[in-house]
Amino acid sequence: MKSLLFILSMLLLLAPGQEEARYVRARERMVQTQIVARGISDPATLRAMGRLPRHLFVPAPYSAEAYSDRPLPIGYSQTISQPFIVAYMTELSRPAKGKKALEIGTGSGYQAAVLAEIVDTVYTIEIVPELARESETRLRMLGYRNVMTRSGDGYKGWPERAPFDIIIVTAAADHIPEPLKEQLAEGGRLIMPVGNPATVQQLIVLTKRKGKITAQQLEAVRFVPLRRLK
Ligand code: SAH
Numbered sequence: 001m002k003s004l005l006f007i008l009s010m011l012l013l014l015a016p017g018q019e020e021a022r023y024v025r026a027r028e029r030m031v032q033t034q035i036v037a038r039g040i041s042d043p044a045t046l047r048a049m050g051r052l053p054r055h056l057f058v059p060a061p062y063s064a065e066a067y068s069d070r071p072l073p074i075g076y077s078q079t080i081s082q083p084f085i086v087a088y089m090t091e092l093s094r095p096a097k098g099k100k101a102l103e104i105g106t107g108s109g110y111q112a113a114v115l116a117e118i119v120d121t122v123y124t125i126e127i128v129p130e131l132a133r134e135s136e137t138r139l140r141m142l143g144y145r146n147v148m149t150r151s152g153d154g155y156k157g158w159p160e161r162a163p164f165d166i167i168i169v170t171a172a173a174d175h176i177p178e179p180l181k182e183q184l185a186e187g188g189r190l191i192m193p194v195g196n197p198a199t200v201q202q203l204i205v206l207t208k209r210k211g212k213i214t215a216q217q218l219e220a221v222r223f224v225p226l227r228r229l230k
Contacts, residue, residue: 023053023067027052029067030054034083035049042094042095044095044096045087048118049114052110052113054083057109057113058072058080059074076131078107086110089191090114090115094189100120100121100123101123103168104170105154105169105170105226106149107135108134109124109139109147112139119166121147123161125150126150127151127153127227148161153229155177157177164184166188167191167192171193172192172196173194174195174196174197184208186209189206201222
C-alpha cells in the first residue's frame with residue numbers, strides 16, 4: 001500500500017514535468033520543421049521562438065495544438081498567427097538589442113513577447129479591450145517588464161513614444177496608416193499586410209533612409225482586418 005502511494009505521488013509529481021517536456025519537444029520540432037526548413041535563419045528570432053511557451057498564449061482547449069503549423073482562434077473572432085508568419089515578420093524587422101518596437105494588434109501577446117526577447121522595449125496596442133487586458137496579464141505573469149500595452153486604435157500609433165526602429169502591424173488594411181510612417185525612426189523598418197482586408201494581402205516592408213521611405217513587396221498573406229474605432 002505504502003509503495004503504491006509512493007508510486008502515485010511520484011506520478012503526480014512527474015506529470016507536469018512530462019507535459020512540459022512534451023511542449024519542449026513540440027516547440028523544437030516547430031522551430032526545425034516549420035521555421036528553419038522554410039528559410040528563417042536569424043539566430044535571435046530562432047532562439048526567441050525556441051524559448052517561448054506558445055502553449056500559454058492560446059486558450060486552454062488549443063494548448064495541445066499550440067505548436068502546429070496554423071493560426072489558432074484566441075476569441076473575439078481573432079487569431080494568433082501561424083508560427084512561421086511570426087518568425088518571418090520578426091526576421092524581416094531585423095530585431096536587435098538596443099532597438100525599440102511598436103506592434104499594432106497585440107492579440108494573445110505572442111508576437112510582442114517574441115520581440116521582447118530580443119529588443120529593448122516593445123509597445124503594443126490592441127483594439128479589443130478584453131484581449132488587451134488578457135494579454136497584459138499574461139505578459140506580466142511571464143515576466144515581460146519591457147512590454148508596454150495599451151488598449152485602443154493602433155491606426156494612430158503611439159506618438160508619445162515615437163520614433164520606433166521597428167513597427168509590426170499584425171492586422172490587414174488597404175493602405176499603410178500615415179501616422180505609422182511618420183513614427184518610423186531613421187533606418188527603421190515597418191512590416192504590414194496590405195491589400196484587400198477581406199481576402200488576401202501582400203506583406204510589405206517599408207524602410208526609412210534619410211527621411212525617404214521605400215517599399216518592398218513580399219509574399220501573399222492572410223490577416224484579420226485592421227479595425228477602426230468609430
Ligand atoms: N499579434 C497577435 C495576433 C494578431 S491578430 C498575436 O501574436 O497573437 C490581430 C489583432 O489585431 C487582433 O487581436 C485585433 O483585435 C487587433 N486589431 C485590429 N484592428 C486593430 C487596431 N486598429 N488597433 C489595434 N489592434 C487592432
